[in-house]
Amino acid sequence: MSTPQAALSTDAIAHAGHSNQFxxxxxRRFGPFFWVQFLGAGNDNVFKFAFTVLVTYQLQVQWLPASMAGLVIGALFILPFLLFSATSGQLADKYPKEVLIRFVKNLEIAIMLLAGWGFMQQHVPMLLFCVFLMGLHSTLFGPVKFAYLPQHLSERELIGGNGMVEMGTFVAILLGNVAGGLLIALPLVGPSYVAAACLLLALLGRALAQAVPVSPATDPALRINWNPFTETWRNLQLAHGNVVVFRSLLGISWMWFFGAVFLSQFPAFAHDVLRGNEQVASLLLVVFSVGIGAGALLCEVLSRRHVEIGLVPLGAIGMTVFSVDLYFAAKGVPPSTAVLTLGQFLAEPAHWRVLADLGLLSLFAGIYSVPMYALIQMRSQPTHRARIIAANNILNALFMIASSLLAGALLAAGFSIAELFLIVGLANAVVAGYIFLLVPEYLLRFVAWAASRFVYRFQVRGDERIPTGGAAVLVCNHVSFVDAVLLMAASPRPIRFVMDHRIFQVPVLGWLFRLAKAIPIAPQKEDPAVYEAAFREVAHTLRAGDLVGIFPEGAITRDGQLKPFKGGIMKILETAKADGLPEVPVIPMALTHLWGSFFSRIEVVNGKHQAMVRPFRRGMFSRVGLNVGDAVKAEDVTPEGLRERVAGLLD
Incomplete structure (x- = not known):
């Protein structure tokens, strides 16, 4: 099975141990690319915002009223995403990405020369045409941008790399809007300065693009389908083929729906609800952009440098909580008949709650989106990755259009802006819950993430030895009822656990393991049918290239000591070999310091060893660990040898 690691550069592997995302x-594999995309996003917004200010405040264009200018410019910019994303995805799979990046930057220079003439002549039709062309420029760059990262970053770097790109994009948008507004406002020379700035940014981006390293084509034999409509449908079907990836695309598109509602309402919210001037509206944009960037950067710390989709439910919870509180904060804003300056606005304590809610909901939106982008990159087939990302861009555009229509309809129906925020916040809870039920992996990872950070202080050593692609069997000692949960937290991928059928009768944990699609097994003498079915399901899982987790002791220890390993591992490997998988590696692992915790069978009640008797027996946040050993080849595996390896990891 192909994996993202198959396309990784040796440079990525060599530098995988860097200190942090910065x-x-x-x-070279990341720096030039980052600045190219940063300058491109900044240039988009210098140009668009300067043009919007020009036709709103400085020119009187009868056929383009000031009240419609922003809507028309936004629609023209997003139209190419609907028309050409499918084609751009094919190009990004077929051709080397460094070649496409340089082509796109050459195109940007040509567009900015036309736009410069349009600004100098104040030729509105030409500038509108350039808006469309810049939308085309961004459409071509989008699939290249996100398909580039997994070619040059390891799995441990994807979260940090995506966080940097997300942060850079929103900072560039913010700086671009500020620069565009300041430059166009300069008397007499404003349009000339904007033209020069846009051309300079394009030239600088092209110079940096020359330093982007070689990024080979992932499907050079691909035949381009130039029909955007049939190819768009084909891309959506391609994305739909992987349930987890497709639901993640929908989750990201929902985030853009959610964010577009807030971004589009900032001017009216600042003026009508907060009674602030243009500077207050700009402050809302600053807080929102900084929040998104901060959340994106936090992902690497919170995920311990893995693609941790357990952060997605955390982000969704925060988005809903602070959207709802923003409604109540807006209701508590004191009335004002005068328009407030920025200083007057900040002097009112009630306004700080509004800013805090806005900053926190955007921070959680950043936490929500980055793991989804990384998951799509990691789980998509390399040969189709850019087309999957193109499908994401199509869905994003459709969701943003839908958000504009829904927001307009609700406001026209008499809802206030604060009520609109409340509705979107509550809808976020419903949508997120629906996605998590469709793809339980998100919820399971969240439970594992929370348990490993808020119940225990969980430290993993050797986690880089857990395969990020391909079939493998994980073998671990069995100390408590939450062993599987902690292994989930340590693994970058889902694990199908083989577990005693009686565990499914335990309240809460049984439901959790059923949700995780754990494989029930019973002793052969007790239930031969369940026993054989378990090994058939294990073989099917390994054949699909997934991870299987087993506890060879057969039961949770009652005295904290490592018991003899049973022979089930040998039957698993024999079945895999019979299925044509002779090279399935076995990864020994050892949980440490877990004996004596609430979930271990340390308590003796009526002569029986029981767990979950005294909740705070070791207090809160007790330290536990997981040590991961080197993989063992299938032909070298014996139960006794594996037990010795696991015992050697118990320190």
Whole structure:
């Protein structure tokens, strides 16, 4: 089975141990690419915002009223995403990405020369045409941008790399809007300065693009389908083929729906609800952009540098909580008949709650989106990755259009802006819950993430030895009822656990393991049918290239000591070999310091060893660990040898 790691550069592997995501900026495989995309996003917004201000405040264009200018410019920019995303996805799979990046930057220079003439002549039709062309420029760059990252970053770097890109994009949007507004407002020379700035940014981006390293085509034999409509449908079907990836696309598109509602209402919210001037509206944009960027950067810390989709439910919860509180904060804003300056606005304590809610809901939106982008990159087939991302861009555009229509309809129906925010916040809870029920992996990872950080202080050593692609069997000692949960938290991928059928009768944990699609097994003498069915399901799982987790002791220890390993591992490997999988590696693992915790069978009640008797027996946040050993080849595996390896990891 193909994996993202198959396309990784040796440079990515060599530098996988860097200190943090900011260190990526010093490396050629990421630094030039980051600044190219940063300058491109900034240039888009310098141009668009300057043009919007020009036709709103400085020119009187009868056929383009000031009240419609922003809507028309936004629609023209997003139209190419609907028309050409499918084609751009094919190009990004067929051709080397460094070649496409340089082509796109050449196109940007040509567009900015036309736009410069349009600004100098104040030729509105030409500038509108350039808006469409810049939308085309961004459409071509989108699939390249997100398909580039997994070619040059390891699994442990994807979260940090995506967080940097997300942060850079929103900072560039913010700076671009500020620069565009300031430059166009300069008396007499404003249009000339905007033209020069846009051309300079395009030239600088093209110079940096020359330093982007070689990024080979992932499907050079692909035949381009130039029909955007049939190819769009084909891309959506391609994405739908992987349930987890497709639901993640929908989740990201919902985030853009959610964010577009807030971004589109900032001017009216600042003026009508907060009674602030244009500077207050700009402050809302600043807080929102900084919040998104901060949330994106936090993902690497919160995920321990893995693609941790358990952060997605955390982000969804925060988005809903602070959207709802924003409604109540807006209701508590004191009335004002005068329009407030920025200083007057900040002097009112009630306004700080509004800013806090806005900043926190955007921070959680950043936490919500980055793991989804990384998951799509990691789980998509490399040969189709850019087309999957193109499908994401199509869905994003459709969801943003839908958000504009829904917001307009609700406001026209008499709902206030604060009520609109409340409705979107509550809808976010419903949508997120629906996605998590469709794809339980998100919820399971959240439970595992929370348990490993808020119930225990969980430290993993050797986690890089857990395969990020391909079939493998994980073998671990069995200390407590939450062993599987902790292994989930340590693994970058889902694990199908083989578990005693009686565990499914335990309240809560049984439901959790059924949700995780754990494989029930019974002793052969007790239930031969369940026994054989378990091994058939294990074989099917390994054949699909997934991870299987087993506890070879057969039961949770009652005295904290490692018991003899049973022979089930040998039957698993024999079945895999018979299925044509002779090279399935076995990964020994050892949970440490877990004996004596609430979920271990340390308590003796009426002569029986029981767990979950005294909740705070070891207090809160007790330290536990997981040590991961080197993989063992299938032909070298014996139960006794594996037990010795696991015992050697118990320190």
């Amino acid at each position: 260190a990526l900026l010093t490396q």
